[in-house]
Amino acid sequence: MDADVFDRALLAELRRDGRATFEALAAAVGLSRPAVTARMRRLLDSGLVTIVGVVHPSxxxxxxxxxxxxxxxxxxxxxxxxxxxxxxxxxxxxxxxxxxxxxxxxxxxxxxxxxxxxxxxxxxxxxxxxxxxxxxxxxxxxFPPGPYEQSPIDDADRGLLAHLRRDGRASFAELAEGVGLSTSAARSRVLRLLESGAVHVGAKVNxxxxxxxxxxxxxxxxxxxxxxxxxxxxxxxxxxxxxxxxxxxxxxxxxxxxxxxxxxxxxxxxxxxxxxxxxxxxxxxxxxxxxx
Missing domain, CATH: 3.30.70.920 (Lrp/AsnC effector binding domain/regulation of amino acid metabolism (RAM) domain)
Structure with a gap:
């Protein structure tokens, strides 16, 4: 599978933020949203690129x-x-x-x-x-980039982290269903985990x-x-x-x-x-x- 300059630019953006929207990715790499969506699907379907949550060892x-x-x-x-x-x-x-x-x-x-x-x-x-x-x-x-601001982690947080480790681009609704929270509660918890440095979602490339x-x-x-x-x-x-x-x-x-x-x-x-x-x-x- 060959990668062109746009694939590599897209992967660089996904390494920085694996949950970035298609609109943000399109603006960053200079392609249309449909073009970015198609490239994302091809990269992920190949099995050689995955978007995963990396949890800070601490x-x-x-x-x-x-x-x-x-x-x-x-x-x-x-x-x-x-x-x-x-x-x-x-x-x-x-x-x-x-x-x-x-x-x-x-x-x-x-x-x-x-x-x-x-x-x-x-x-x-x-x-x-x-x-x-x-x-x-x-x-x-x-290893998540940046400092980790340690804060209490409960069972719901651990469940969200486990889901993000499997699928870093899972929707807030999917994450909420997996741990038994409301979508808004899951969203606020995931954003807190991301902002604290407890987890970083990015592209893992073979x-x-x-x-x-x-x-x-x-x-x-x-x-x-x-x-x-x-x-x-x-x-x-x-x-x-x-x-x-x-x-x-x-x-x-x-x-x-x-x-x-x-x-x-x-x-x-x-x-x-x-x-x-x-x-x-x-x-x-x-x-x-x-x-x-």
């Missing part, structure tokens, strides 16, 4: 996050099979590069995070674990849908204030994930590109940025788990 009591680079001695698959069963690990991928596996950990607190890292390091076949503890997740389709088979992870070592580099990277279309960390490096990111030449150019551009002292990259070969 809603589930998860406040400590880390990125693990694992070096494995022997075959990778047995270790990956074991790690995939860890509920604290929502993302796991076999990669090519210095690491054998990449994993993300989300825990209740720093003590629980440290305990999980120790469990991972103690598994048979794990030779080394290099950890980057997140200080801020700046860009991630599986990169292979656009002929973009190159999924590249990278880490950047900086020599000063990370803010200028972060500002540039989070504005790049190819960067789908970016976090500041402490530990083995300063920034960790993921890029989706359409061929090896685009990947190389992106990495070279990052290396040339003022303040960048070093960059190391790896290629994702097999995403074994992605369950947020």
């Amino acid at each position: 809603v589930f009591g998860l406040t400590a996050y880390a990125h693990l680079g694992l070096t494995i001695e022997g075959p990778v698959s047995p270790v990956a099979d074991t790690l995939a069963e860890f509920p604290e690990i929502p993302f796991l991928s076999a990669v090519a590069g210095r690491f054998s596996l990449i994993a993300e950990v989300r825990s209740a607190d720093q003590a629980a995070l440290a305990a999980t890292v120790r469990r991972v390091a103690g598994l048979p076949g794990v030779r080394r674990v290099e950890t980057g503890v997140y200080t801020e997740i700046r860009k991630d389709t599986h 990169a292979s849908a656009w002929g973009a088979p190159v999924l590249t992870g990278f880490e950047v070592t900086l020599g000063g204030d990370p803010a200028p580099v972060v500002a540039v990277l989070e504005g790049l279309e190819q960067i789908e994930y970016l976090a500041t960390v402490v530990g083995r490096t300063d920034l960790i990111g993921t890029a989706v590109t359409y061929d090896a030449h685009e990947t190389l150019k992106l990495l070279e551009d990052v290396r040339a940025m003022p303040g960048v002292l070093g960059l190391e990259a790896w290629t994702h070969l097999d995403v074994r788990k992605e369950r947020y």
Whole structure:
């Protein structure tokens, strides 16, 4: 399935606001409402694009996050099979590069995070674990953008969040019916959840849908204030994930590109940025788990 400039513009808008009206989307991408409606239907019917609600991990009591680079001695698959069963690990991928596996950990607190890292390091076949503890997740389709203003969440809110995780564009009437509220009550609750940052509704895209088979992870070592580099990277279309960390490096990111030449150019551009002292990259070969 090929994507043209209008599809990509539409997806960019849907990533920002998956519940945007057809009128707002049409105005943003410069097409008519019927044209946007037809493109939306085609994208969604393909099964390669979904509109989902992404709930802030703090809603589930998860406040400590880390990125693990694992070096494995022997075959990778047995270790990956074991790690995939860890509920604290929502993302796991076999990669090519210095690491054998990449994993993300989300825990209740720093003590629980440290305990999980120790469990991972103690598994048979794990030779080394290099950890980057997140200080801020700046860009991630599986993490709501902006701050989360914590407020009490009741059973009705949890029901609405569960429905939005399945279908981010469900109507207020459908959401209300699902949790036993009036449409107006469901609307006010959903708007409150969206405004507080408890949930973000956006487009989730399978990169292979656009002929973009190159999924590249990278880490950047900086020599000063990370803010200028972060500002540039989070504005790049190819960067789908970016976090500041402490530990083995300063920034960790993921890029989706359409061929090896685009990947190389992106990495070279990052290396040339003022303040960048070093960059190391790896290629994702097999995403074994992605369950947020």
